[in-house]
Amino acid sequence: MQFDPFVIPFNIGLYFILFYAVIRSIIWFRDLSRPDKLRLQRGFFGRAFGQSLKEIFLESLIHKKILKTNSRLGYMHMSLAFGWFLLILFGTIEADFFGEKHLNPPYKSIFFRFFNPDHGRTELEAAYAFLMDIILAFILSGLVLAIIKRFSSKVVGMKKTTRLKTIDKIALTSLWVIFPARLIAESLTSGAYGTGSFLTGTLGGWLVTFLPAKQVAYPFWWLYSLSLGTFFLLLPLTRYLHIPTELFLIFMRNSGIRTGDKAGSFSEVQVYSCSSCGICIDQCQMNYAAGINDMQSAYLIKAIRNNEDTSMIAHNCLMCSRCDQKCPVGIELSAIRMIQRRSVEAENEFKNIWKGYFRKRNNIAQEKVNGQPAYKYLPEINSEKADILYFAGCMTHLTPAIKKSMIKILDASGLNWSFIDEEGGVCCGRPLMLAGNDKEARELINYNSQLIWKSGAHTLVTSCPICYKVFKESYYIDVEVLHHTQYIKNLIDEGAVKMNFLHKRVAYHTPCELGRNSGIYKEPKDVIRHVAILENTGYDDENSLCCGGSLGNLKISHQKKHQIALDAAARLTTKNPEALITACPLCKKTFLSATETRVADIAEIVAEAIITPQARKRQYQHSLSVKESADIS
Amino acid sequence: MEKFGFTLSKGRVINYDSNDRSIADYILQMEPSFRSCIECGACAATCTAGNFTEFSLREFNILMKRGENDQVREHIRKCMLCGKCSLVCPRGVNTRNVIVLAKEAFQKSESYAI
Numbered sequence: 001m002q003f004d005p006f007v008i009p010f011n012i013g014l015y016f017i018l019f020y021a022v023i024r025s026i027i028w029f030r031d032l033s034r035p036d037k038l039r040l041q042r043g044f045f046g047r048a049f050g051q052s053l054k055e056i057f058l059e060s061l062i063h064k065k066i067l068k069t070n071s072r073l074g075y076m077h078m079s080l081a082f083g084w085f086l087l088i089l090f091g092t093i094e095a096d097f098f099g100e101k102h103l104n105p106p107y108k109s110i111f112f113r114f115f116n117p118d119h120g121r122t123e124l125e126a127a128y129a130f131l132m133d134i135i136l137a138f139i140l141s142g143l144v145l146a147i148i149k150r151f152s153s154k155v156v157g158m159k160k161t162t163r164l165k166t167i168d169k170i171a172l173t174s175l176w177v178i179f180p181a182r183l184i185a186e187s188l189t190s191g192a193y194g195t196g197s198f199l200t201g202t203l204g205g206w207l208v209t210f211l212p213a214k215q216v217a218y219p220f221w222w223l224y225s226l227s228l229g230t231f232f233l234l235l236p237l238t239r240y241l242h243i244p245t246e247l248f249l250i251f252m253r254n255s256g257i258r259t260g261d262k263a264g265s266f267s268e269v270q271v272y273s274c275s276s277c278g279i280c281i282d283q284c285q286m287n288y289a290a291g292i293n294d295m296q297s298a299y300l301i302k303a304i305r306n307n308e309d310t311s312m313i314a315h316n317c318l319m320c321s322r323c324d325q326k327c328p329v330g331i332e333l334s335a336i337r338m339i340q341r342r343s344v345e346a347e348n349e350f351k352n353i354w355k356g357y358f359r360k361r362n363n364i365a366q367e368k369v370n371g372q373p374a375y376k377y378l379p380e381i382n383s384e385k386a387d388i389l390y391f392a393g394c395m396t397h398l399t400p401a402i403k404k405s406m407i408k409i410l411d412a413s414g415l416n417w418s419f420i421d422e423e424g425g426v427c428c429g430r431p432l433m434l435a436g437n438d439k440e441a442r443e444l445i446n447y448n449s450q451l452i453w454k455s456g457a458h459t460l461v462t463s464c465p466i467c468y469k470v471f472k473e474s475y476y477i478d479v480e481v482l483h484h485t486q487y488i489k490n491l492i493d494e495g496a497v498k499m500n501f502l503h504k505r506v507a508y509h510t511p512c513e514l515g516r517n518s519g520i521y522k523e524p525k526d527v528i529r530h531v532a533i534l535e536n537t538g539y540d541d542e543n544s545l546c547c548g549g550s551l552g553n554l555k556i557s558h559q560k561k562h563q564i565a566l567d568a569a570a571r572l573t574t575k576n577p578e579a580l581i582t583a584c585p586l587c588k589k590t591f592l593s594a595t596e597t598r599v600a601d602i603a604e605i606v607a608e609a610i611i612t613p614q615a616r617k618r619q620y621q622h623s624l625s626v627k628e629s630a631d632i633s
Numbered sequence: 634m635e636k637f638g639f640t641l642s643k644g645r646v647i648n649y650d651s652n653d654r655s656i657a658d659y660i661l662q663m664e665p666s667f668r669s670c671i672e673c674g675a676c677a678a679t680c681t682a683g684n685f686t687e688f689s690l691r692e693f694n695i696l697m698k699r700g701e702n703d704q705v706r707e708h709i710r711k712c713m714l715c716g717k718c719s720l721v722c723p724r725g726v727n728t729r730n731v732i733v734l735a736k737e738a739f740q741k742s743e744s745y746a747i
Contacts, residue, residue, distance in 0.1 A: 379685060394717050425681075426681070427715040431714040431715050558726075586720075
């Protein structure tokens with residue numbers, strides 16, 4: 001039997017990590033809710049399984065999304081992941097095919113050259129050794145990039161890279177040692193026996209000229225085995241746990257499991273799937289416009305993994321979801337951040353290293369304040385009967401131009417509508433939710449829901465995307481909720497309002513809450529095209545910017561907000577449009593002080609262009625009189 | 634003795650030494666912009682909650698800085714965090730965070746827990 005004591009560290013590491021993976025998966029599966037378990041079972045026998053295999057190949061091995069965003073960073077990830085996979089795959093085939101017997105234990109293929117130093121003399125063997133050398137060279141090229149990136153992130157096209165903790169550094173070093181150790185060990189053994197291909201053979205041939213190759217090779221085989229073993233043992237404590245976890249994540253997501261609003265298996269799988277690639281850091285406006293560079297999603301996830309206090313990081317975010325959109329792993333970062341906002345402070349347990357292997361999940365905040373309702377003072381509900389309700393929202397009350405425009409449009413439509421918060425209504429509840437106070441938010445939601453029910457309306461129109469999102473997602477009301485851009489679009493389609501064309505060049509800023517957070521991109525642009533000439537800004541749809549005024553961030557200072565607004569406004573107005581159009585009162589208010597360009601809401605330009613019924617009547621009478629006079633003459 | 638309806642009015646002395654200013658200190662430490670408030674009252678004027686009930690951030694600000702926390706403690710939960718106050722503030726005070734921190738401070742201090 002081929003055996004040598006140096007394979008022991010590798011074996012310990014490998015069997016430990018396999019055992020750990022099994023235990024961990026069982027715990028994750030056990031903690032899933034019942035519907036999610038069913039989804040997973042259905043997914044296993046359904047299409048989700050095939051889809052997942054395809055996605056695993058494209059994302060976990062090839063890293064297609066990272067390649068698309070940043071080719072050099074993508075190459076680095078691909079060469080390490082795909083290269084290592086190929087090395088294991090072809091190594092196993094090699095050991096099976098050329099080894100002394102079939103079905104070998106894993107260490108035989110990993111340390112194949114040590115046990116079969118004479119391998120590589122015949123033509124077929126040499127060709128195979130050549131292939132193995134190519135794969136090793138492929139990995140080493142990625143490794144060189146990775147090492148350079150650690151010291152100068154700009155080389156791979158990244159502005160910033162993530163900071164590491166000590167245990168990450170140890171794991172990183174062991175990962176860096178693995179492949180050079182393999183190269184030197186294989187080269188020395190090959191050199192001693194005169195085998196090996198273009199890489200190991202050549203290097204070995206040169207080393208053997210001044211080194212006693214056989215004796216020196218042995219410590220390097222030890223080093224190779226030790227670095228592998230250390231890496232596997234530390235894997236569960238470091239960010240490298242993303243390598244096995246991402247496979248679970250892809251399968252769970254394809255089976256239809258979503259994060260929801262409580263910490264559970266799926267959110268934990270997502271947390272461990274983050275590879276800290278740092279793409280979210282480069283995307284974050286708070287980073288590049290305001291210089292806040294310690295609260296991006298990669299750091300939040302790291303803090304969660306380390307059971308650190310996340311309250312400051314979790315609340316210091318605009319919730320614009322730009323990072324969600326760009327995350328190559330597809331982690332629902334905003335949803336995870338919301339879970340952290342709701343939860344109580346974590347105990348710092350990471351000091352005990354053993355607890356790192358099986359992290360205790362954060363408790364969901366029981367109730368942050370006592371059971372007394374907070375808004376007992378609200379007046380009794382008596383709402384006007386109407387078909388269509390208009391809810392302006394707090395922010396629209398601060399931008400009266402939008403309110404007046406909407407009144408004009410609603411009047412022009414000739415429908416039976418009522419303004420429910422004309423005298424200043426009750427907040428929709430979303431700001432409280434964003435601050436993690438769901439219980440209080442629920443009180444306001446109940447109040448507003450009753451107000452809407454009692455009016456007997458079938459449609460609710462709101463001017464504020466913040467209100468729109470919460471009405472759409474968290475209210476249990478049987479009315480159609482529309483943002484005013486959607487409503488105006490409907491009016492135009494039905495021909496209920498007529499408009500002049502304004503011949504203005506305008507740029508459109510997609511509000512985060514309307515765009516990325518609610519998925520409404522098309523309607524606002526259609527409405528604008530109806531009344532003005534819409535120009536692209538380069539920050540359209542999913543790639544849109546945040547104005548900086550977001551209510552999502554509790555901690556950011558006024559000055560930093562203004563910096564973000566200045567930066568965003570400058571980017572949006574590079575082509576000097578006549579007006580910067582937005583669909584959110586808060587965005588409008590924020591941009592007003594940040595740019596010289598006129599800032600207006602869609603409702604305002606529509607109201608400007610609209611032909612009111614009176615005007616239409618006048619036009620009609622005018623045409624009649626013209627006709628009459630023509631008849632007379 | 635005959636009662637004529639006259640009483641001694643309560644002392645209105647603000648004793649900064651004996652008053653508990655821990656709540657204001659906590660807020661000032663976590664949110665330094667609280668210091669730059671000029672008590673103009675714009676926040677109270679625009680307040681959504683203030684439209685329905687007695688709720689004035691300007692007043693609470695003065696009271697907390699004086700260390701007279703009882704009234705603040707009673708009313709602070711009425712805020713809806715809608716954020717209008719922070720938009721109208723002429724000094725850029727992060728008013729929403731002030732409210733959140735005040736609640737947090739009351740929660741943390743045993744004598745005041747709400």
